[in-house]
Amino acid sequence: MRWTLAWIIFHLSFSYLSAQEASEPKSTFHLKLGGGFGLQTVRDNAMSPLQYDGIQGAFQAAGEWRRPQGLYRLDGLFWLGEASAVSGGTTNNYSFAVNGGYLHRLSKEDARWQWRVGPAITTWGSFREHLSLINSDFFYDLFFSLGPSGMVEREFRFFKRDWFVNWQITIPALTYGVRPNYSGLEVVPPDEEGFQGWEDAQFGSFNILQNVKSQIELAYPLKNGNRLGLLYFWDFFKSDLEPHSVKHSMQSVQFSLHFKL
Amino acid sequence: MLKLLSLLNSSTNKIMKNIIILFLFTIAITSCEGILFEDDPKPDPVATFEALWRELDEGYSFFEYKNINWDSIYNVYRPKVTTTTKILDLYNIMSDMLYTLRDGHVNLEAGFNRTRNWEWFLGYPPNFDFDLLQRNYWKDEQWYTGALIHTVIDSTIGYVRYGSFSSRISESQIDLVIARFQNAKGIIVDLRDNGGGFSDIPLLLASRFTDKRRLAYTFVVKNGPEHNDFSDPVEVYVEPGGERQYTKPVVILTNRMCYSATNFFVAIMQSFPNVKIIGDQTGGGGGTPVSGELPNGWIVRYSSTQSFTPDGFNIEGGIPPDIKVDMTESDRLKGKDTILERTIAELK
Numbered sequence: 001m002r003w004t005l006a007w008i009i010f011h012l013s014f015s016y017l018s019a020q021e022a023s024e025p026k027s028t029f030h031l032k033l034g035g036g037f038g039l040q041t042v043r044d045n046a047m048s049p050l051q052y053d054g055i056q057g058a059f060q061a062a063g064e065w066r067r068p069q070g071l072y073r074l075d076g077l078f079w080l081g082e083a084s085a086v087s088g089g090t091t092n093n094y095s096f097a098v099n100g101g102y103l104h105r106l107s108k109e110d111a112r113w114q115w116r117v118g119p120a121i122t123t124w125g126s127f128r129e130h131l132s133l134i135n136s137d138f139f140y141d142l143f144f145s146l147g148p149s150g151m152v153e154r155e156f157r158f159f160k161r162d163w164f165v166n167w168q169i170t171i172p173a174l175t176y177g178v179r180p181n182y183s184g185l186e187v188v189p190p191d192e193e194g195f196q197g198w199e200d201a202q203f204g205s206f207n208i209l210q211n212v213k214s215q216i217e218l219a220y221p222l223k224n225g226n227r228l229g230l231l232y233f234w235d236f237f238k239s240d241l242e243p244h245s246v247k248h249s250m251q252s253v254q255f256s257l258h259f260k261l
Numbered sequence: 262m263l264k265l266l267s268l269l270n271s272s273t274n275k276i277m278k279n280i281i282i283l284f285l286f287t288i289a290i291t292s293c294e295g296i297l298f299e300d301d302p303k304p305d306p307v308a309t310f311e312a313l314w315r316e317l318d319e320g321y322s323f324f325e326y327k328n329i330n331w332d333s334i335y336n337v338y339r340p341k342v343t344t345t346t347k348i349l350d351l352y353n354i355m356s357d358m359l360y361t362l363r364d365g366h367v368n369l370e371a372g373f374n375r376t377r378n379w380e381w382f383l384g385y386p387p388n389f390d391f392d393l394l395q396r397n398y399w400k401d402e403q404w405y406t407g408a409l410i411h412t413v414i415d416s417t418i419g420y421v422r423y424g425s426f427s428s429r430i431s432e433s434q435i436d437l438v439i440a441r442f443q444n445a446k447g448i449i450v451d452l453r454d455n456g457g458g459f460s461d462i463p464l465l466l467a468s469r470f471t472d473k474r475r476l477a478y479t480f481v482v483k484n485g486p487e488h489n490d491f492s493d494p495v496e497v498y499v500e501p502g503g504e505r506q507y508t509k510p511v512v513i514l515t516n517r518m519c520y521s522a523t524n525f526f527v528a529i530m531q532s533f534p535n536v537k538i539i540g541d542q543t544g545g546g547g548g549t550p551v552s553g554e555l556p557n558g559w560i561v562r563y564s565s566t567q568s569f570t571p572d573g574f575n576i577e578g579g580i581p582p583d584i585k586v587d588m589t590e591s592d593r594l595k596g597k598d599t600i601l602e603r604t605i606a607e608l609k
Contacts, residue, residue: 086301087557182482185482190464
């Protein structure tokens with residue numbers, strides 16, 4: 001009985017996974033939810049001269065609205081975990097990236113490789129709490145940027161199944177950024193609430209943030225327009241925002257379900 | 262494997278081959294991100310010493326106030342460090358260098374030991390005897406409300422002992438104590454041997470002893486690498502707080518072990534018209550400490566601000582009492598606390 005039940009569940013699951021839609025409609029919206037893990041590397045001169053590395057838990061919540069001429073994407077990526085230096089301390093890390101944009105189709109509708117370009121708004125927030133430091137133990141990067149984004153995508157058949165792959169690269173060009181001040185202490189009365197870092201925020205371009213965001217996504221269409229997704233995300237930035245420079249990279253692999261709404 | 266290769270060789274799967282190449286290319290490029298990060302600084306003794314000296318040079322807030330020539334100190338200690346200096350010797354040299362700052366907020370945490378300069382209280386009379394108080398003054402009336410020990414002395418005087426600002430106290434606990442002594446002739450707040458703690462509690466506690474909004478203290482924060490690079494002064498105010506405030510006479514008992522947050526509390530309270538300080542000068546500690554990491558992973562802590570009373574007095578060196586009293590040995594042998602006795606007489 002147990003084996004019969006297991007076989008039925010396996011069969012139904014396999015049938016669901018192997019069944020595919022004949023073709024996708026011209027306009028679709030997918031909600032993507034997923035999770036995985038990431039590797040983070042940071043050298044924050046506000047915190048330490050040492051490099052900190054660590055494994056992060058990764059989560060994704062995203063939306064993708066596909067129209068005949070263009071594609072609207074809003075990707076929310078979240079990471080949390082610890083990082084440590086070879087001969088130093090340990091930090092608790094919390095990071096997020098919320099990137100949105102419109103990608104206009106450049107190629108003909110029936111072209112095999114679909115090229116798209118458009119503007120993107122990107123947000124990066126990273127918070128590190130150093131467990132061995134006091135008072136000046138909280139470090140952050142907050143960047144809000146605008147820049148060009150490009151994407152190439154195509155559909156293909158493999159093992160008699162339809163697949164879908166895309167690679168998107170975004171380079172923020174205009175940035176509003178916040179980093180810790182000189183001493184790492186807030187210059188306000190101790191009983192005053194709220195985040196004071198905004199007072200030190202700066203507008204700039206490549207002088208305060210050199211950033212590349214790259215993501216490659218493989219999708220396997222399912223029945224009813226849903227999909228299984230595999231995302232590899234890489235983000236590297238170097239900020240020379242005064243008074244402390246920072247270099248940061250994050251790469252993560254995430255599996256996700258794309259629900260057609 | 263052969264089957265997979267033959268699949269990849271078929272025309273249909275040339276596309277897949279391209280995509281795999283694209284995947285591998287992307288991963289290969291991003292896996293080489295190591296070249297984007299420079300190597301960690303060498304943790305050798307010279308680099309570690311240099312990093313410590315520079316961290317203090319650019320971040321420590323009291324060079325000018327204490328008239329310390331940090332370059333001269335470098336010239337004394339730097340020649341003692343070579344690339345072959347052993348860890349313990351390096352620790353001792355760096356410890357000696359930090360000792361010249363005469364600052365209880367300066368420490369080097371090396372994992373196996375922590376440097377400290379405790380001259381601010383070891384060179385002075387203790388002026389506090391916990392056992393004597395417990396046996397001869399607190400008696401049966403003592404209450405333990407969180408970290409606050411309170412009792413009634415001579416039927417009319419409230420006595421509150423707060424041993425450490427590192428032990429958090431809640432608003433309701435403070436309110437309970439204030440309510441208990443609302444009809445007392447005066448309140449004694451005994452802070453002797455209180456070495457400090459959380460920086461928000463001094464304001465919270467002081468808010469129960471003022472009838473109006475007052476300037477508590479001002480502070481400046483180091484905001485650049487030069488020794489006199491500081492922010493504009495920030496004014497900190499204390500406002501009446503809690504269910505009720507006690508504005509009748511209050512005496513704060515101090516000794517040289519009153520440091521850091523305790524020093525701030527004394528500075529705030531001293532400007533209130535109903536408050537007197539009796540005992541010895543406080544130990545000081547008027548800078549908020551921050552910390553930094555060195556190339557070998559050791560942590561250095563140091564002062565990064567300066568603080569001033571409303572009339573501009575720098576509190577780093579301690580706050581003199583209004584009435585200077587030391588405990589005498591003869592009183593102690595008789596079971597009497599000289600400072601407390603003097604305070605009781607003052608409040609009667």
